[in-house]
Amino acid sequence: LPTSMEPIPSKPLFYDLALNFVEFPDLSEKLEGAQKSKQGAGISGFVKGLWGWGKK
Amino acid sequence: MGEPNPKEKAISQFYVELNKFGQNSEYERALKTANKIIGIAPHDGSAFQCKIVCLIQLNRFEEAIQLLNKKAEFASSLIFEKAYCHYRINQHxxxxxxxxxxxxxxxxxxxxxxxxxxxxxxxxxxxxxxxxxxxxxxxxxxxxxxxxxxxxxxxxxxxxxxxx
Missing domain, CATH: 1.25.40.10 (Tetratricopeptide repeat domain)
Known part of the structure; x- marks a missing residue:
């Protein structure tokens, strides 16, 4: 007698969404520095120093 | 503050490069540029974070963990990245x-x-x-x-x- 077929659950889909959040930090401040240094530093160096690593 | 010194200028240029490579998902090249910045400014947290992100995108998880363990000064702000590395090598x-x-x-x-x-x-x-x-x-x-x-x-x- 053949054994009857039985349904088995399929492996569900599961996405790695966290990978989408592995991204560079916001570099706009660093890039601003590059633009301003071309025009001469002025107060930007001071401001950069003030905001720069304080976020750590 | 006056004129930026040559070091700062170089770093700024490398950041322009790094940003471009990051946007284009060219992580091998981005990694090289991040290393250049770190070579000049070893305490630059943004460059270090970019380096870790590059290593993750290049599937070099063990290397990233080792680096994070070595650099305690940055590790506290990169908890997510560190945990993600462990996740990917099945250290749940x-x-x-x-x-x-x-x-x-x-x-x-x-x-x-x-x-x-x-x-x-x-x-x-x-x-x-x-x-x-x-x-x-x-x-x-x-x-x-x-x-x-x-x-x-x-x-x-x-x-x-x-x-x-």
Whole structure:
């Protein structure tokens, strides 16, 4: 007698969404520095120093 | 402050490069540029973070973990990245430990990763609760995928097994 077929659950889909959040930090401040240094530093160096690593 | 010195100028130029490579997902090249910045400014946290992101995108997880363990000064702000590395090399318990040590448990990225770790640890009830919380509090393009993940947790979770 053949054994009857039985349904088995399929492996569900599961996405790695966290990978989408592995991204560079916001570099706009660093890039601003590059633009301003071309025009001469002025107060930007001071401001950069003030905001720069304080976020750590 | 006056004129930026040559060091600062060089760093700025490297950041322009780094940003471009990052946007184009050219992580081999980005890694080289990040290393150049770190060579000049070893305490630059942004360059270090970019380097870690590059290593992750290049699937070099063990290297990233080693580096994070060596540089304690930056590691505290890169909890998510460190936990993610452990997750990808199937060290799920370790990933959970790193996450639970973090003070940023409310961070959406951390929650997302934690839900995935809980799923791999077969803690399906906890994972499904967390997904329901994330779905309520997030607003991005990944809602469909997140619902798919929630369905997967519900499929395995004890609470729902009676209904299947």
């Amino acid at each position: 318990e370790e990933a959970l430990k790193v996450i639970e040590k973090s003070s940023e448990v409310d961070d959406n990225r951390i929650k997302e990763l934690k839900a995935q770790v809980l799923y791999r640890l077969e803690k399906y009830d906890d994972a499904s609760k967390l997904y329901q919380d994330i779905l309520k509090n997030s607003d991005d393009d990944y809602e469909d995928e997140r619902n798919t993940n929630l369905s997967a947790t519900l499929l395995y979770s004890k609470e729902s097994s009676v209904n299947i």
